Amino acid sequence: MDRPQSDVLTATPFEIKGSMLTLLELRLHSTGLEAIAQHLAEKVAKAPGMFRNAPIVVDLQALVQADGLDLAGLAAVLRGHGLVPVGVRGGSPPLQAAAVEAGLGLLSAERRGETRPVPAKAAAAGGKTRVVTQPVRSGQQIYADGGDLVVLAAVSPGAEVLADGNIHVYGPLRGRALAGAHGDRTARIFCQCLEAELVSIAGHYRLFEELDPALRGRAVQVFETGDNLMLQPL
Amino acid sequence: MAKVIVVTSGKGGVGKTTTSAAFATGLARKGHKTAVIDFDVGLRNLDLIMGCERRVVYDFVNVINNEANLNQALIRDKRVENLHILPASQTRDKEALTLEGVGRVLEELGREFDYIVCDSPAGIEHGAYAAMYYADEALVVTNPEVSSVRDSDRILGIMASKSRRAVQGDTPIREHLVLTRYSHQRVARGEMLGVDDVLEILGIPLLGVIPESQSVLQASNAGVPVILEESSDAGQSYDDVVARFLGEERPHRHMNGEKKGLLRRLFGT
Numbered sequence: 412m413d414r415p416q417s418d419v420l421t422a423t424p425f426e427i428k429g430s431m432l433t434l435l436e437l438r439l440h441s442t443g444l445e446a447i448a449q450h451l452a453e454k455v456a457k458a459p460g461m462f463r464n465a466p467i468v469v470d471l472q473a474l475v476q477a478d479g480l481d482l483a484g485l486a487a488v489l490r491g492h493g494l495v496p497v498g499v500r501g502g503s504p505p506l507q508a509a510a511v512e513a514g515l516g517l518l519s520a521e522r523r524g525e526t527r528p529v530p531a532k533a534a535a536a537g538g539k540t541r542v543v544t545q546p547v548r549s550g551q552q553i554y555a556d557g558g559d560l561v562v563l564a565a566v567s568p569g570a571e572v573l574a575d576g577n578i579h580v581y582g583p584l585r586g587r588a589l590a591g592a593h594g595d596r597t598a599r600i601f602c603q604c605l606e607a608e609l610v611s612i613a614g615h616y617r618l619f620e621e622l623d624p625a626l627r628g629r630a631v632q633v634f635e636t637g638d639n640l641m642l643q644p645l
Numbered sequence: 646m647a648k649v650i651v652v653t654s655g656k657g658g659v660g661k662t663t664t665s666a667a668f669a670t671g672l673a674r675k676g677h678k679t680a681v682i683d684f685d686v687g688l689r690n691l692d693l694i695m696g697c698e699r700r701v702v703y704d705f706v707n708v709i710n711n712e713a714n715l716n717q718a719l720i721r722d723k724r725v726e727n728l729h730i731l732p733a734s735q736t737r738d739k740e741a742l743t744l745e746g747v748g749r750v751l752e753e754l755g756r757e758f759d760y761i762v763c764d765s766p767a768g769i770e771h772g773a774y775a776a777m778y779y780a781d782e783a784l785v786v787t788n789p790e791v792s793s794v795r796d797s798d799r800i801l802g803i804m805a806s807k808s809r810r811a812v813q814g815d816t817p818i819r820e821h822l823v824l825t826r827y828s829h830q831r832v833a834r835g836e837m838l839g840v841d842d843v844l845e846i847l848g849i850p851l852l853g854v855i856p857e858s859q860s861v862l863q864a865s866n867a868g869v870p871v872i873l874e875e876s877s878d879a880g881q882s883y884d885d886v887v888a889r890f891l892g893e894e895r896p897h898r899h900m901n902g903e904k905k906g907l908l909r910r911l912f913g914t
Contacts, residue, residue, distance in 0.1 A: 546848055548802025549795055565848060567798045 434497070435467040437489070442480040448488045455492045463493045468518055469510075472501035480506065483513040540576075547572055547586065554592070568608060577601070589616070590633075600633040601645065615640050647680075647755040650762050651780035651818075653804075655796030657767030659788045660825035663861055664883070665764035666694045667872035668784065671887030673728035674872075677759040680719065682750075683733035684776035685766035686742060692732045695722065696868025706734035709746030715753055724873065729758075739766075742775040751779050769803055778809050782819040785849065788826045789838040794846055797822075801847065821852035823886060828857045829900055840900070853886035855879050856899040 441447075455462045467489060474480070482499070489496045498516030499507065507517055538557030547553055547562060549569035554560075559576035566572055570586035577599050578590045584602040591598030591613035600610055605626050609618050612635045623642075630645040652665040662685075669681035682705060683691035692698040697720045703713035708731070715731075722728035731754075734741065754761050765776035777783065783804060787797040804818050805811055811818075824843060831837040844851060860877030864870065872887070874880040878899040885895040 545805060546801075548805065549798040551802045551806070565846075567795075567802075567846070569795060569799070570802075 435462075435465050435494075436470045436500070437467055438470040438473050439480070440473055442474065444481055444484050444488060447485065448491075451488065451492055459493075464495060465493075466495045466497045468498050468500055469496060469515070470500045471506060474502075480509075482506065482509045482515070486513050486515065538575075541574075543572075546582075549586070574598070587611075588633075596635050598634075601631075602633075603630050604628055605631040605642075610640075610642075612640060617642075647751075647758045647761045648781050649751060649755075649779050650760060650782045650784060651765055651777045651804075652762060652784045652786060653765040653773060653777055653800055654767065654786040654793070655769060655773075655798075655800035656788070656793040659786050659793050660823075660855070660861075661767070661786050662690045662694050662764050663865065663871060664784060664786050664823055664825065664855075665691060665762050666870040667880070667883035668887060668890075669760070669762040670722075670725055670728060670870040671872050671884060672760050672762070672891075673722070673725045675887065675891065676727065678727045678729075678757065679760045679762065680729045680731060680754050680758045681762040681764060682731040683764050684742065684772055685764065686733045686737055686739045686772060687735060688766065689733035689735050691730065691764050692720075693868060694865050695730050695870060697722070697730055697732075698868070701732045704732045704734040705750070706737045706741040708750055709741065709743065715750065724869075739770070739772040739775075742772065744775060744778055747775050748779060769799060773800070774803075774807065777804050777818075778807075780804070780808060780818050781810075782821065784821050784823050784852065785847070786823045786825055787843060787847070789824055789832065789840070789843055791838070794838065794843055798847060801849065820849040821890070822847060822849050823852050823855065825855045826857045827854045827900065852889055853882055854897055854900050855882045855886070 469485065486496045496515055498518045499510040500518040502510065510517060540559040540561055541555035542561045542563065543553055544563045546564040547566045547570040549567045552571040553573070555574035555576065557575050560572055560574035560578045562572060562580045562582060565582040566580055566584045566586045566588070568585045571589070572578055572580070572586065573589045573592045575591065575593045575595060578588050578601070580588065580602040583604040583606055585606045585608070587609040588600045588602070588607060589611040590600045594613050596613040598612055600612070606622065606628060607619055609616055610633045612633060615635060617640050626642055626644065631642050632645055633640065633642050635641070652661050652668065654661050665681055669679050673679040681691065683689050686706060692701055700720050703718035705718065707713040708715055708718045719729045719731055722730060751761060763776045763780065766772040785797050785801060787793050801820060808818055810816065822844070824840060828837060832839045840851065840854060856878050858877060858879035860874050860879050861871050864874055871877060871880045872883040882899055885898070888895050
């Protein structure tokens with residue numbers, strides 16, 4: 412009797428997937444190979460296990476003066492200490508060409524994961540407003556990337572709504588709301604019925620262990636003035 | 646093609662299997678050919694509640710793995726015509742329920758049956774996911790108490806985003822609230838959430854309220870779905886649930902004396 416095919420695609424020999432991996436980075440401050448080699452030797456001696464066969468990316472972005480950097484030589488120094496150089500990040504076009512010559516890949520100069528304050532203009536000019544009409548249930552997370560978020564239903568306890576811009580909740584807000592997610596301190600949160608667990612503007616948050624009876628259940632806006640997070644009835 | 650109805654909750658122990666058994670029995674009694682499937686691999690209970698635990702030869706996983714066919718695994722109910730049970734495996738684990746395998750079995754059942762009731766395990770992991778994935782409608786079983794309501798909300802969110810209908814952009818699963826173990830005295834004392842409190846939080850239509858009842862335990866001990874206990878309050882309420890599901894209007898009974906619910910008493914309205 413034939414067994415049924417399993418769910419996994421077995422027809423193709425491989426798949427290519429995007430992946431987020433953590434890698435060692437060598438952030439170069441200067442170009443002299445001898446100094447680099449010596450410093451590297453000291454580092455590796457202290458923790459040989461950490462560096463053996465470890466893939467490493469060479470970050471060129473901190474280099475003020477990149478002339479005279481011998482990338483092929485650098486790669487050889489790294490390999491000599493057991494590291495596996497896999498690519499470079501940043502660098503001028505000639506340097507990148509040299510990297511390719513040396514068999515290294517090119518990674519994007521932009522760093523992900525770091526929250527840097529984005530000027531308010533950029534956030535406002537950004538994406539469209541995202542409108543959500545269904546309740547945001549416990550455990551769900553809605554993120555309006557680059558724009559405002561409008562929710563036309565309830566946000567349950569344990570749910571999270573985030574936006575780079577403003578957040579409007581035309582229903583009870585019982586979960587968490589985080590506006591100005593990328594650092595826009597002018598972002599605001601407007602809700603029809605405040606019962607939130609937590610609100611935040613550009614990372615500045617207030618946890619509501621107990622809600623002020625004057626505000627509970629009322630239409631409220633949340634915004635920052637100076638260093639203070641303000642909650643005001645609408 | 647049959648309608649697939651998942652009976653789910655998130656929270657454990659709120660009455661999913663009791664409800665699946667009663668609901669499927671009720672549908673069959675009204676003349677609809679009904680299959681009820683236990684998705685709780687490894688912790689199967691449906692066979693006990695239906696009183697057929699000593700008649701299990703092959704199970705759902707056997708059918709998915711082509712070790713048996715549906716006719717060999719399906720158990721005919723001895724009391725109610727049109728009712729069939731597909732028990733879960735007790736020895737395998739949940740990973741045996743592949744989505745593709747489940748889909749195949751549901752499709753085969755769908756050709757012969759009017760309704761397929763899927764008794765979901767508790768939780769939000771693979772077993773519960775497999776039970777809800779192909780659903781057309783859902784009975785969300787909830788106790789009038791805060792953790793059950795929170796978990797039901799969670800499962801509603803998951804159904805709204807990860808069911809096949811959601812993933813394929815079809816009309817969403819039709820959701821119904823079944824509020825179980827309801828005690829109007831406890832609501833009156835402010836110990837339990839009232840119906841309106843639960844509806845306010847979950848925002849889905851109420852299919853029925855099943856009162857806390859001794860008859861549920863008695864029925865499960867006897868291996869008889871409680872809907873067949875015609876004199877019991879819980880049994881009658883399940884009968885109402887089935888009738889409303891099929892489009893009949895039935896007033897809510899066994900709820901009398903409800904005063905202000907918990908939330909209203911705390912926050913005043």
